[in-house]
Amino acid sequence: MAHLTKDHTLRERWICIYPAYVNSKKSAVEGRKIAKTKCVENPTTHEIRDVCLAAGMTIGVENKLYNREQNREPRGRIRIQLRNEDGTPKLAQYPTRKSIMMYIGESIPKLKSRQQKHGGSTDSNQNKGRRKDKKKR
Template sequence: MSHARVEEVSDSDSDPDVMDPSQFDPGQSILSPADIPSFSSSSPPNPNLGFGGPGTTSAGAGGVGGVGGLGGPGTEFLQPRFNSPRTGSAEEAATVERTRSWQCLYPVYFDANRSRADGRRVGKDQAVANPLAREIVDAVAGLGLHVVFEPGKVHPKDWSNPGRVRVLVKEGGVAKNSRVKNKHHLYTIVSEHLKAHPTTENSPMRLRVAGLPTPNKAVPPPAIPRGWKMGSILPLHSPAMSGGGVSDDFLKQMMGELSGSPAGGGSDSDAVAAGAAGGSSKKKDKKKKGKA
């Protein structure tokens, strides 16, 4: 069972309880962990990350690096590595532990395609289409606050749009900067930036993940199954972008897990399909025998 994280509550706090993603149990998710790309911080710096500003740096072999030009004290970037073992340096682990209580920002918080129950945390008038974590980094860049960008983190209600931004808004109950009073004020600031800078089909190209081939042009939108809530513009390392959208194998696995079968070969969905085919052939045989 998931555990809700207790956050500060004010009279204007109308957000529904949202489970702490750090406590998310992949074993209880409909999405198999195998379908979420693995990331580590052991890769060398990628010069094409798209973090603007002279002197911009990214995480090196140590896993954590100050990103110049992205705000006052600096923005730390936990360099992911696509399709690699989930290992990280001791320095990265220390950073994760140090920032555990910081305010989290996920794209789903600002997604106009989501309801409050689906993860949205701002009003409908403040939400935008296709929010991306990389754009949220830009929104908080100049606030003079400590920021950590984790491109590989996934919100449990928004598996297709990876990326998390942590911001140190308060320490010991005291605001770190008079420009940001509390988390709701931070949401407003981010919303205003996202509305002023709409996501385009070229936006995902601003974040290049080490180990992931970089396309020469904007990638086509993912194939979104009917009834699914997914953005039409997603990060290049999104699991939904593999093969141009949600694959047939992935959908079969989802069907298999819904029916209680383990992921992998010989899912119930395959058995159902085979059974249906077998049933139809048996009916045909009976008809033939009747005619004979």
């Protein structure tokens, strides 16, 4: 019963961040926790992990499924140590769960893997598979 202890260094006391929390494709009912303008499209646990490690956060990756996900493929979750043993914030610039989610939403689009994915798309590639002469019956 980790919630009864005051020790914030226990892994069970760390906060959980699921990719759905910062996914701009999700609605609030589907699990999004912050504003759509601050979210990123379809984040992965690997991207969240990379961003959090770059900020100096203490994290753990777990292979868990978010209960509101419609597709049942395991996507995982990230556990982040929010507070020190005495209850003070581990990192002063991220004192709350929401501030960490905002940081994740702002930082993932800056990753090199995200910039390479979106750099080469053109309109001609998107219309490739469509039929122009399709008639209604």
